[in-house]
Amino acid sequence: xxxxxxxxxxxxxxxxxxxxxxxxxxxxxxxxxxxxxxxxxxxxxxxxxxxxxxxxxxxxxxxxxxxxxxxxxxxxxxxxxxxxxxxxxxxxxxxxxxxxxxxxxxxxxxxxxxxxxxxxxxxxxxxxxxxxxxxxxxxxxxxxxxxxxxxxxxxxxxxxxxxxxxxxxxxxxxxxxxxxxxxxxxxxxxxxxxxxxxxxxxxxxxxxxxxxxxxxxxxxxxxxxxxxxxxxxxxxxxxxxxxxxxxxxxxxxxxxxxxxxxxxxxxxxxxxxxxxxxxxxxxxxxxxxxxxxxxxxxxxxxxxxxxxxxxxxxxxxxxxxxxxxxxxxxxxxxxxxxxxxxxxxxxxxxxxxxxxxxxxxxxxxxxxxxxxxxxxxxxxxxxxxxxxxxxxxxxxxxxxxxxxxxxxxxxxxxxxxxxxxxxxxxxxxxxxxxxxxxxxxxxxxxxxxxxxxxxxxxxxxxxxxxxxxxxxxxxxxxxxxxxxxxxxxxxxxxxxxxxxxxxxxxxxxxxxxxxxxxxxxxxxxxxxxxxxxxxxxxxxxxxxxxxxxxxxxxxxxxxxxxxxxxxxxxxxxxxxxxxxxxxxxxxxxxxxxxxxxxxxxxxxxxxxxxxxxxxxxxxxxxxxxxxxxxxxxxxxxxxxxxxxxxxxxxxxxxxxxxxxxxxxxxxxxxxxxxxxxxxxxxxxxxxxxxxxxxxxxxxxxxxxxxxxxxxxxxxxxxxxxxxxxxxxxxxxxxxxxxxxxxxxxxxxxxxxxxxxxxxxxxxxxxxxxxxxxxxxxxxxxxxxxxxxxxxxxxxxxxxxxxxxxxxxxxxxxxxxxxxxxxxxxxxxxxxxxxxxxxxxxxxxxxxxxxxxxxxxxxxxxxxxxxxxxxxxxxxxxxxxxxxxxxxxxxxxxxxxxxxxxxxxxxxxxxxxxxxx
Amino acid sequence: xxxxxxxxxxxxxxxxxxxxxxxxxxxxxxxxxxxxxxxxxxxxxxxxxxxxxxxxxxxxxxxxxxxxxxxxxxxxxxxxxxx
Numbered sequence: 001x002x003x004x005x006x007x008x009x010x011x012x013x014x015x016x017x018x019x020x021x022x023x024x025x026x027x028x029x030x031x032x033x034x035x036x037x038x039x040x041x042x043x044x045x046x047x048x049x050x051x052x053x054x055x056x057x058x059x060x061x062x063x064x065x066x067x068x069x070x071x072x073x074x075x076x077x078x079x080x081x082x083x084x085x086x087x088x089x090x091x092x093x094x095x096x097x098x099x100x101x102x103x104x105x106x107x108x109x110x111x112x113x114x115x116x117x118x119x120x121x122x123x124x125x126x127x128x129x130x131x132x133x134x135x136x137x138x139x140x141x142x143x144x145x146x147x148x149x150x151x152x153x154x155x156x157x158x159x160x161x162x163x164x165x166x167x168x169x170x171x172x173x174x175x176x177x178x179x180x181x182x183x184x185x186x187x188x189x190x191x192x193x194x195x196x197x198x199x200x201x202x203x204x205x206x207x208x209x210x211x212x213x214x215x216x217x218x219x220x221x222x223x224x225x226x227x228x229x230x231x232x233x234x235x236x237x238x239x240x241x242x243x244x245x246x247x248x249x250x251x252x253x254x255x256x257x258x259x260x261x262x263x264x265x266x267x268x269x270x271x272x273x274x275x276x277x278x279x280x281x282x283x284x285x286x287x288x289x290x291x292x293x294x295x296x297x298x299x300x301x302x303x304x305x306x307x308x309x310x311x312x313x314x315x316x317x318x319x320x321x322x323x324x325x326x327x328x329x330x331x332x333x334x335x336x337x338x339x340x341x342x343x344x345x346x347x348x349x350x351x352x353x354x355x356x357x358x359x360x361x362x363x364x365x366x367x368x369x370x371x372x373x374x375x376x377x378x379x380x381x382x383x384x385x386x387x388x389x390x391x392x393x394x395x396x397x398x399x400x401x402x403x404x405x406x407x408x409x410x411x412x413x414x415x416x417x418x419x420x421x422x423x424x425x426x427x428x429x430x431x432x433x434x435x436x437x438x439x440x441x442x443x444x445x446x447x448x449x450x451x452x453x454x455x456x457x458x459x460x461x462x463x464x465x466x467x468x469x470x471x472x473x474x475x476x477x478x479x480x481x482x483x484x485x486x487x488x489x490x491x492x493x494x495x496x497x498x499x500x501x502x503x504x505x506x507x508x509x510x511x512x513x514x515x516x517x518x519x520x521x522x523x524x525x526x527x528x529x530x531x532x533x534x535x536x537x538x539x540x541x542x543x544x545x546x547x548x549x550x551x552x553x554x555x556x557x558x559x560x561x562x563x564x565x566x567x568x569x570x571x572x573x574x575x576x577x578x579x580x581x582x583x584x585x586x587x588x589x590x591x592x593x594x595x596x597x598x599x600x601x602x603x604x605x606x607x608x609x610x611x612x613x614x615x616x617x618x619x620x621x622x623x624x625x626x627x628x629x630x631x632x633x634x635x636x637x638x639x640x641x642x643x644x645x646x647x648x649x650x651x652x653x654x655x656x657x658x659x660x661x662x663x664x665x666x667x668x669x670x671x672x673x674x675x676x677x678x679x680x681x682x683x684x685x686x687x688x689x690x691x692x693x694x695x696x697x698x699x700x701x702x703x704x705x706x707x708x709x710x711x712x713x714x715x716x717x718x719x720x721x722x723x724x725x726x727x728x729x730x731x732x733x734x735x736x737x738x739x740x741x742x743x744x745x746x747x748x749x750x751x752x753x754x755x756x757x758x759x760x761x762x763x764x765x766x767x768x769x770x771x772x773x774x775x776x777x778x779x780x781x782x783x784x785x786x787x788x789x790x791x792x793x794x795x796x797x798x799x800x801x802x803x804x805x806x807x808x809x810x811x812x813x814x815x816x817x818x819x820x821x822x823x824x825x826x827x828x829x830x831x832x833x834x835x836x837x838x839x840x841x842x843x844x845x846x847x848x849x850x851x852x853x854x855x856x857x858x859x860x861x862x863x864x865x866x867x868x869x870x871x872x873x874x875x876x877x878x879x880x881x882x883x884x885x886x887x888x889x890x891x892x893x894x895x896x897x898x899x900x901x902x903x904x905x906x907x908x909x910x911x912x913x914x915x916x
Numbered sequence: 917x918x919x920x921x922x923x924x925x926x927x928x929x930x931x932x933x934x935x936x937x938x939x940x941x942x943x944x945x946x947x948x949x950x951x952x953x954x955x956x957x958x959x960x961x962x963x964x965x966x967x968x969x970x971x972x973x974x975x976x977x978x979x980x981x982x983x984x985x986x987x988x989x990x991x992x993x994x995x996x997x998x999x
Contacts, residue, residue: 202917202918202919202992203918205917223917225929365991624943625959625960656974656976659980660974660982663981663982664972805947809947810947810948810955811955811959814955814956816952
């Protein structure tokens, strides 16, 4: 318990105290605190435990690079998040947090928190609101470019918030306020705080996670497309690796300084400062000014080092050149790593800078400028100049201003200069043991792990990363990769900078899945399409299934009927009485133009050009490789106008397919294709008594088989609505498909139900539809076929023209598509007529052969049939048509089903029933 | 997410487009005159260059027009878009 709050100072609001709990204990903090600063102010040293070692861990940073203080946060608004960094959690009243040992536990209740997405475009995106970013945004904004500035902290200022610089002889914070005011006032500028740029993708596409302080919205994911990007992402101070460098009380020097200056928190009472550069000295001065006793200043440039630490749960002393110096705070600066994550993600290259002893951006790959510490300019004056230059150049590149950088204010005191950085990565062990020299605190990985990796012969930093797991935790190696690279290099005897860094990948900071999903969850995940008759189906108690985006009634159970019982009843109605289904979801494409007949001739395997007006024809279309792509009935409405129907799930792909050929291959054909799926409702009235229903509904229509034969259509008034009636059937029974404008769908449906009431008209769903068509051996494209099935494989040679050219024709003459042993569509009759084959079951000829068995086919559809009084299936079997009456077996693990191969048309093979 | 310039609509996000593979692959003018190997080459074989590549794209969530573009497969830079 060594931390405490200073009596004055800091950017906290002492008039707004906040109550929170940590590990169940109540504490108090102030508005402006992070959870980390509030814990330190309350003297909480141990925040979490090492993931594998269980060693106590404290707060080691003041920002996104935190590798120790992982917490689970219960937000006051009723939801919780695991694995947040205490250093990035802005304190709120009634917040409850607990430490997590480098591994979170997923919240298992559905989140009620609302997340949303925004899409934005700008001329110049500036990432980072420190001195360089502010100067860049200001320069760009003054050129009138549309600017977005994003910064991950609660207020702009970056490192200046934690330091005591003067800009133009006033405290830096006043300069920040002035710039921020100007930016906020500019209409073409958007300033986002609490917004972390997560990812930098192709063509200046940057994802930004914002945690807005707004009611109702917990997070907002910005998709920003910028013409130019300025990366002013700053730098991360890096630790130095020595024995027992993980104790609570050991933190980055800049973090200690930030806690003192920004949060008015003393992280300790007696401090040792261990540094390789001037910025550590500035930190020591700030700590001393705050009243912390700096008992030793260990500057590696003078040959001094901290070789280890002593303590129990917390730091009690540092071993300085062999002497134990009592202290409760050890502030460490190993130098600074430019934060090149986004630059690297954007495919910019890095180079090693010997003065900084760090990797800095070299060549950008996209329209990117890097400014300030991110570019290796550590001093404040350079940051301001760099930023102004980058901002004005980026604006000019986007077409605004002449690229001249505006003058920047003078900097008197500059506590961010590093001077010469002594490249010290690791302080050698005094005991010969390396297993408490922690390189990656979040992974509990040590120099011993690196020694093992290089000892095993690994040389690539990518391999070393994966072998040691260094840098694979949620912080992605922000404080560990540079040290790991340098130490591994030293172990392999290569120069600093020769080892490189692993690949930086998005996201820069962990992102909540709920944020990525935004509002695309539940019912909003994907559009839901319903037909105009949908409310009736709902009221009738239909069970629905998803077909693409459509909701289709699957079956309509009565009372306590099971699905099997319902489907048998619905099928029986269609075969013996009259049944009705909503077929509105079938794709419908209106094709117009004088060349439509010729076009269809090329698209379908069979001929359409000479189809008479008033007639309908079933067609199959193939891809160029000869495989079945879709099927459906196409009718000639007028000489130059056809109505094509497609399968429900394939409507959009077929439309695109037609457009592709019309636009790219046959622009000479005068054809226009328009999707009319949504414009027409389709009601299929099916069964031997369907004619009576239609006669009642459409008294003006002659419904006799001779006057209105199979595969024709008529225009007629049905229930008072102008309709197209098609005599087509997907069940083999007498059937009429009534098409009315969508607006009238439900009223005509209700009229059909009323007209058929005395006949016991039965609504049926997709399950019965599937059984009825399978009894007739009609394939469903996408169920019987999988992109490797030709019309011939389906036994449909009759539909493939031998005389005309169509898409796929040449491929049907390839040696492979003519093989006799291709998988062919057959029927299957289980020997036990109650046995139901599972769809997808593999088939073998000999059930007693050793595993792995030789598979000869698979089941594509399988049902119980009311009409056949038994179960049956459709299957694709190698050379199946030559194996009729052969018994095949479906080994199912615990049992085997035997079935006889049959002709796929099991019901009414003579087509006697279609005229009723 | 690439930024693709539709020659009809202007620059749009990649999500509005579908990729149509290599451009300029012509179907043998007499399909029945070529042997299976040559037909197979036309059906199944495409170039995979490192560098500029002629590609077909369709602005499927926009104007639904097909167009040809030259894209550098290394840099993703679009060098040319044509109606």
